[in-house]
C-alpha cells in the first residue's frame with residue numbers, strides 16, 4: 662500500500678526493464694490512458710460541458726454513504742467502479758449507489774495488476790466481480806476499469822465478451838496520496854480551467870481541443886484496506902461541485918456521456 666501511494670500510478674508494478682523502455686510500445690499500450698493499442702477504450706465524454714466523475718475501489722462504508730449524500734445535494738450523477746470483494750462485504754451499499762441513480766462498473770474481484778494476469782485469471786477476476794455486482798444489485802455492469810489502469814493485450818476483448826466496455830480517464834489527480842485537501846483541490850483545477858475557456862452555451866462550435874469533456878478518476882475506497890479514509894476526496898468535491906455547476910458543467914454517468922462514443 663505504501664508503495665502504491667508513493668509511486669507514479671503509471672509505473673506501479675511494472676518491472677524496471679519495461680518501465681525504462683524495454684518493450685516500450687507494450688508499456689505505452691498498457692498504461693497510457695489514451696493508448697488504444699489494446700482495444701477500444703473510452704477516455705473522454707462526448708461534449709466539453711459533460712463531466713463524468715468516477716470513483717474506484719469501493720464500496721466503502723466509511724465514505725461512500727457521505728459521498729452519495731454530497732452528490733445528491735449537488736444533483737450530480739457519477740459512476741462507481743466497484744471491487745468485487747468489497748461488494749460482497751457491503752451488498753446493500755452497492756445497491757444504494759444504483760438506487761440513487763448512479764452507475765456501477767466492474768473493477769475486478771481482488772484488484773490485481775492485470776498486466777501480469779493471464780487470460781484465464783483475467784476472465785475470473787472480471788466474471789467474479791460482475792457476479793458480485795449482479796447478486797447485490799440485480800444489474801449486470803456494462804463498464805469496466807482495469808486496476809491501476811493497466812491493460813494486457815487480452816483484457817479489452819475479455820471485457821467485451823462480458824459485454825463491458827473499458828473506461829479510463831482524462832484526469833487522475835491522485836487522491837490516494839497522503840496530502841492535504843488543498844493539494845488535491847489544486848490538482849483538480851484543469852477541469853474548471855477548461856470550462857472557463859469554453860464559448861458560452863449555444864454560441865458557436867467548441868474551441869479546438871475542448872470538443873470532449875473530462876472523465877475524472879477519484880477513489881471512494883482503497884483496494885488494500887476496507888473502510889479507508891477518503892475525507893480529502895470529499896472535501897475536494899465539496900469545494901469543486903458548486904463551482905463546476907456555476908461554470909455550466911453537467912455531471913453525467915459514463916452511459917450518459919456516450920451519445921457519440923469517444924473511443925479509438
Ligand SMILES: [Zn+2]
Pocket residue numbers: 717718768772808809884
Ligand atoms: Zn483501483
